[in-house]
Amino acid sequence: MLSAKSVFQEILDNDESFRLFCSIAASGEAQGGWENGRIAALVPEGEHALVPKITRHGADEDKHGRIFNALLRNRGLEPAPVPPRTDYTMLLERRGIGLAHDKLRRNEPLSVQDLIVYLAHSRVTEQRAAEQMALLRRHFADHPQVGKAFRMISDDEANHLAYTHEELLRFAASGYGRLIQRTLRDCALAEIRVHRDVSLAVMAHMGRILGWPKARRATLAAGIRAVYVYERAAGWRRMVSLRTPDRRDPLGGPATTAPEFA
Numbered sequence: 001m002l003s004a005k006s007v008f009q010e011i012l013d014n015d016e017s018f019r020l021f022c023s024i025a026a027s028g029e030a031q032g033g034w035e036n037g038r039i040a041a042l043v044p045e046g047e048h049a050l051v052p053k054i055t056r057h058g059a060d061e062d063k064h065g066r067i068f069n070a071l072l073r074n075r076g077l078e079p080a081p082v083p084p085r086t087d088y089t090m091l092l093e094r095r096g097i098g099l100a101h102d103k104l105r106r107n108e109p110l111s112v113q114d115l116i117v118y119l120a121h122s123r124v125t126e127q128r129a130a131e132q133m134a135l136l137r138r139h140f141a142d143h144p145q146v147g148k149a150f151r152m153i154s155d156d157e158a159n160h161l162a163y164t165h166e167e168l169l170r171f172a173a174s175g176y177g178r179l180i181q182r183t184l185r186d187c188a189l190a191e192i193r194v195h196r197d198v199s200l201a202v203m204a205h206m207g208r209i210l211g212w213p214k215a216r217r218a219t220l221a222a223g224i225r226a227v228y229v230y231e232r233a234a235g236w237r238r239m240v241s242l243r244t245p246d247r248r249d250p251l252g253g254p255a256t257t258a259p260e261f262a
Helices: 004-013 015-041 048-074 088-094 101-105 112-140 147-210 214-233 235-239
Strands: none
Touching: 004 015, 004 112, 004 147, 015 048, 015 088, 015 101, 015 147, 048 147, 088 147, 112 147, 112 235, 147 214, 147 235, 214 235
């Protein structure tokens, strides 16, 4: 029976597909770590209370990249080149979502509006990350190789998502509500297109590695497109709503470490 669990089980069981999966994940996490590090360095006057939270966010992303690379090393594998069509972070930037890397490379303070763009981008992409890691955690929490890693990353992604809710609500209360909602909507609609395209590209690569028959590839591609249709019609709304998180100040304190993956 074709299911999310069975598909991921095949990917995890094969060295080459596992290598590609971890390499794509590690690359995206490392990019997120760099972006957050640069944003923390450019926070404007009056918003310095955000610096340790953004720094913690970036440290978590760096940690996740190290975890995925450690999972590769534990199986005696080297990172694989990341195919451009599977590079989620790069494709989002090309669509103008989030803060441009050119801006982040300049040593010029960001504006409050820039911080809102950053937080809105994070709100949308962390929703996706939290959902994907929750899925992997549900099916593979007890897996001897990846279970501990998936549990740790899932907890972090949930905290990142809560943090974006908290900070965007704070800015909304300061009069930026309309800008926040407009930016969230633009980010969400762009993200679901990029997610569809990246998912199709990843599944195509996995299908070739694992020798999936044409019918199975077509079924998976149809499922990905069906999810996109739903998200384009209504599902995107879950990415733009804001609520006070159950856990307050979720990124307060230092980043946690993962010595077992070092």
